[in-house]
Amino acid sequence: MDRPLHPVADRGPDPQQTAGLSPDPGRGRGGRHRGQSAFRPARLVAHCPGRPAPRARAGLHPVPRGRPVPGLQPARRHEPGGQGVRRRPRRRRRGAGVEQLRRGLAGTAGGPDRQSLRQRRHGRGDPSRPPDAARAATRTDAPDARPGQRAQYLFLGRADAPGGRPSAQAPADRGPDRGGHRPLQLAAARGSPMSGPPVPGPPGHPPSPREYPDWAREWALFLDIDGTLLELAPEPQAVRVPPGLAARIATLAQGLGGALALVSGRPLSDIDRFFPGRFDAAGTHGAQWRLGGTETAPAPPVDEALAGIVALLREGTNRLPGVILEPKPHALAMHYRLAPQWEAQVRSLAGRAAERLGPAFRLQAGKLVVELLPAAAGKGAAIRRFMGQPPYAGRTPVFVGDDLTDEDGFAVVNALGGLSIRVGEREPTLAQSRLPSPAAVRDWLEGLAAHSMRQT
Numbered sequence: 001m002d003r004p005l006h007p008v009a010d011r012g013p014d015p016q017q018t019a020g021l022s023p024d025p026g027r028g029r030g031g032r033h034r035g036q037s038a039f040r041p042a043r044l045v046a047h048c049p050g051r052p053a054p055r056a057r058a059g060l061h062p063v064p065r066g067r068p069v070p071g072l073q074p075a076r077r078h079e080p081g082g083q084g085v086r087r088r089p090r091r092r093r094r095g096a097g098v099e100q101l102r103r104g105l106a107g108t109a110g111g112p113d114r115q116s117l118r119q120r121r122h123g124r125g126d127p128s129r130p131p132d133a134a135r136a137a138t139r140t141d142a143p144d145a146r147p148g149q150r151a152q153y154l155f156l157g158r159a160d161a162p163g164g165r166p167s168a169q170a171p172a173d174r175g176p177d178r179g180g181h182r183p184l185q186l187a188a189a190r191g192s193p194m195s196g197p198p199v200p201g202p203p204g205h206p207p208s209p210r211e212y213p214d215w216a217r218e219w220a221l222f223l224d225i226d227g228t229l230l231e232l233a234p235e236p237q238a239v240r241v242p243p244g245l246a247a248r249i250a251t252l253a254q255g256l257g258g259a260l261a262l263v264s265g266r267p268l269s270d271i272d273r274f275f276p277g278r279f280d281a282a283g284t285h286g287a288q289w290r291l292g293g294t295e296t297a298p299a300p301p302v303d304e305a306l307a308g309i310v311a312l313l314r315e316g317t318n319r320l321p322g323v324i325l326e327p328k329p330h331a332l333a334m335h336y337r338l339a340p341q342w343e344a345q346v347r348s349l350a351g352r353a354a355e356r357l358g359p360a361f362r363l364q365a366g367k368l369v370v371e372l373l374p375a376a377a378g379k380g381a382a383i384r385r386f387m388g389q390p391p392y393a394g395r396t397p398v399f400v401g402d403d404l405t406d407e408d409g410f411a412v413v414n415a416l417g418g419l420s421i422r423v424g425e426r427e428p429t430l431a432q433s434r435l436p437s438p439a440a441v442r443d444w445l446e447g448l449a450a451h452s453m454r455q456t
């Protein structure tokens, strides 16, 4: 089956994260190890000696090994591949905004319009250490950093992002997602030219409002819900929204001139129940979309096709006690958080349903859930769509998310020169920064809100 699938999650430190989907009804858990998928996981491709050097891709520039590169420090003794790291100013002028920061960094290599936020390190730490992305690239296991390789690969940001700023004319005709959804598996395996290779190391900390005094004028903020704003709960409807959170988000939205959207796998009806105020939102992983109160959704055939499959799934899940079927507008989710022993059966069932539905739908693995979604739906496409419209256009996208479904959003945000923040420990990720928990996200947002109120 060549239906596009998202990458399997490694069975890493996040016990809530699910693995890849099995479309093979005949092979249950016994057929392979736990966490092993019928599909290959996203592969991190490195250039190996002996193979012809890969062609230069947009944003990734092969440079002959050994040739000095302006703006790079020479390799240090502890860097096995001798890749060198990008030099960055040790100290940034206090109060430099996103744009100043980008320009300051860009001045070191590649010009002012070729540097993305991913090149900087967020938070405190040893100032002599290179930024996270560069530091990760010096690891022996980094995708583009191998001892003995003949070319070194330098991520120089997107050539088509003047000033690194997202543009209202976000180039839908360029890059891996071409304005629509593209599964991370493909992007990662081919080395997404827009986002650079996935960074396998632990990402840095997110910025504090003090570092970005102009955040309210510059950012477009996108927030995932489950596992990001809210702690996960045993069942979809058992989540608890902390008092005051919706008001805090409204304050932020106001501070941002309206450039804040909730981007969730939840349907808009859930989003509005948890966060009253009809915020801008992408619901059901982008299948529903709302800007300034105006909603758009996929054409009716999507729901008709799903209606034809619900009976099969209901019959199947009825035989799996504890498994929850969550029908949503334009999508269906099957949760096995309360009955993880049925994981293989749920995946098998979902795989059969996906085959019946055909290429208009795709499977999406999440945290102890498997979902059937319209093939074109994805958080990356939803964020890109917001970024093409006022008040988002011209701002720097910042996206906070936790799950596999959010990687698609991280890729787009990175490509637009923005900031991607992953919640929790799940690896690998394209996110540049990290917050440990939803509580930490809420604290971070509170810091931003307090800052914006002081400014206004």
Ligand SMILES: O=P(O)(O)OC[C@H]1O[C@H](O[C@H]2O[C@H](CO)[C@@H](O)[C@H](O)[C@H]2O)[C@H](O)[C@@H](O)[C@@H]1O
Binding pocket: 224, 225, 226, 227, 228, 231, 232, 233, 234, 235, 236, 237, 238, 239, 263, 264, 265, 266, 267, 326, 328, 333, 335, 337, 366, 367, 368, 369, 371, 403, 405
């Ligand atoms: O994109 P998100 O906002 O993160 O939504 C993703 C899915 O969230 C919900 O499921 C997840 O959260 C539940 C409540 O904590 C949890 O019980 C479940 O195991 C998680 O997968 C929601 O029910 C789904 O519809 C969303 O797609």
